[in-house]
Amino acid sequence: MSCPTVALSCRGLVKRFGSVTAVAGLDLEVMTGECFGLLGPNGAGKTTTVETLEGLTRPDRGEVEVLGTRWGAGADHRLRQRLGVQLQETQLADKLTVRETVRLFASFYPRPRPLEVVIGLVGLEEKRRARVGKLSGGQRQRLALACALVSDPEVLFLDEPTTGLDPQARLKVWGVVESFRARGGTVLMTTHSMEEAARLCDRVAIMDHGRVIALDTPARLVASLGGSQIIELRPEPALEAAELSGVPGVARVEARDGTLALSVRDIGSVLPVLLSELDRRSVRIAELRTHQATLEDVFVHMTGRALRDE
C-alpha cells in the first residue's frame, strides 16, 4: 500500500508525579499497522506513557502526537473517536448486561460497529444478557476489549490485556488482537508477559525507570543475548562467571545470586563439554535448568533484575 506512516509518537516525554519521575525522557514511534509492545516491570513508566498517548495525562515536557494530532490543540473530541482503549483497572458497572455495556460505549461514537458483531468477536455471544457482575475475570477482560473495539478504531491501546487470565482466555484475547491487526489496525500494548510480547508484537520497547532501555523486534532482542538458549547452573562450590566463559559455544555468562546463566547457541553441543569441564574441576552441580531465551532474559541481562516482581 502506501509508505509507512507514523501512527503514534513521543519525543522527549517527561512526566513527574510529585517527587517521583515516572517518565524520564522517552522517544517512541509506532508505525501504522504495527503492534508495538511496552515491556517492563511495575513502576517502569509504561502506564504513564500510554495514558499520555491516550490523552488522559498532560506531559510535563516533550511532544506527543497521535494520528498526526496533538492533544489539547482543539481536535481532542474528534481524535478520541478514532481510538479504542482498554484500561486494565477499570471495573465496568456490575448491574448492566454485556449487551447494555457495549451499547453504551457504542453510543459515544459516530460510526460504531454493530453490537452483535463486536460481542461475537470476543466470544461473548452466549453471555449477551448476563450481568457484568456475574462474569468471570476472563470474560470481563473480553468485554472490556469489546468496548474498546466497538468504536471501530484506527489505534487500539491495550493495558495488560491478558494479565490474570487462564491460558484459554489468553489465547482468545490474542486471537482478537490478531484479527484487529489483520484489518489494518495499529496496536500499542503494555505487558508484563514476555510470551505475549513475543507472540503479538512486531517491535518491543523494554522500559525501566521511566526510560526505554532497548527497542527492537522480539527476535532481535533475544538474539542480542548472543545465544538463543540459556543454561542455568548452580555449582558447588560456587564459581566465578569468568571461569566458564571459555567453554566453547558459550556466548556469555552472567552471575545471578549464586546461579550462573550461560547464553549458548546450541544446548546439545555445549552441555556435554560443560559437564566434563565441571567434572574435571570436581565441581558438583546443585541445580541445572535450560530454557529458550526470552525477553525476560534480555531484561535481566540489561538490568540485572527480574521482570516480574516476586
Next chain:
Amino acid sequence: MMEGGGMSDRADRRPHPLLELTRVRVLEFVREPEALFWVFVFPVLLALALGVAFRNRPAERVRVAVTGEGVAVARMAGELGGEPSLEVQRLDPPAAAEALRKGRVDVLVEASGSGLTYRFDPTRPEGTAARLAVDDALQRARGRVDPVETHVLPATGAGGRYIDFLIPGLVGLNLMGSGMWGIGFSVVVARTRKLLKRFAVTPMRRSQYLASYALSRLLFLTPEIAAIVGFGWLVFGVEVRGSLAALTTVSLAGAFAFAGLGLLVAARPTTIEAVSGWMNLVMLPMWVLSGSFFSSDRFPDAFQPVIKLLPLTALNDALRAVMNDGAPLHATWSELLVLAVWGAASFVLALKLFRWK
C-alpha cells in the same frame, strides 16, 4: 473499516448518547433493591410514623388537681368534675405539686382559708388554657352572667393538621435525599472503579454524562412523589389543593436543584467516606432549618434571609403553597427561581470541577 453486520443491528446502529446514559442510570437504579427501599418505602414509613405520633386527637380534656379538705372543697371538685372538658382528681399537696411539676396535670386548684389559688406553668400553652377553663367553669357555676350571647361551633378541617403540614415537607426531604445520595454515591463509586477514567478516553461529552444524572432524577420524580402524596391521601386524607401540574412543576424544579447540588458535592471526592461526609455537611442544616418537620419561622429573624435561600426551604414553601393553600404556579415564582439558580449554578460549577481520574 465498515463491516456488514446483521440487518437487525443496523437499526440500533447509533443510540443517542444522552438517552443511552440516562437509560443506564435508570437500569442501574431499578436493579439495586436497597435504593428502591430508601427512595420509596422509607419516606412512606416515616410519614406513617410521624402521622400517627402527631395525629389529631379529639380535644384533650384539661387535667385538674384539686387540693384542700372540707365539704366546700368537695362540692367544688364535684362541680368541676361535672364539666365535660375537665378531668378532675383530688390530691394531697405534695402529690399535687409533683403532678404539676411533671406535667401530669395542667393546673392546680388550691382551696385554703384565704380562697382559691391557681397554680400552673404560664410558659406551657396548656397551663394558661387550663387555668382559664377552670376559672370559667367555677365562675359560671357560682352564677356569673355573660352579657353577650355566644354560640360554639367546633370546626376541625383537614388542611390545618400537622400531617397536612408534614407531607409536603417529606416530599421535599425525599427529593433532596434521594437526589443527593443517589447521585453522590453513583458518581463516587464510578470514580473509584475507574469507570470515569474509562469514559474520559471516549468522545463522550462530559456535560451529557452529568446531565444524564439530572434527567434520570427527573424521571424518578413521579413515582416517588406519587408514593408519598398517595399514601398521605389514602391514610390521612391529605389533599392536594392546587393543580397536579403545579405540583409536578415545583417538584421538577426541586429535583433539578438537588441533582445539580448532588453533582457538585460528588465532583471531587475519591472515596465513599469523603462524599458521605460532604453530603451530610450539606444536608443536615437543611434537615433542621428548612421547615420539613416544623416551621422555619420558629428560628430567629436574623436567620430568616439565609434560611429562605436554602433550596430545601424554597422547595418546601412552594410545595406547601401548592398542596395546602392551592396556590397557582406563578405565585411560587420566587421559590422556583431560587431552585433554578441553585440547580444551574451547581451544574456549571460541577462540570468545571469534575474529577475524571
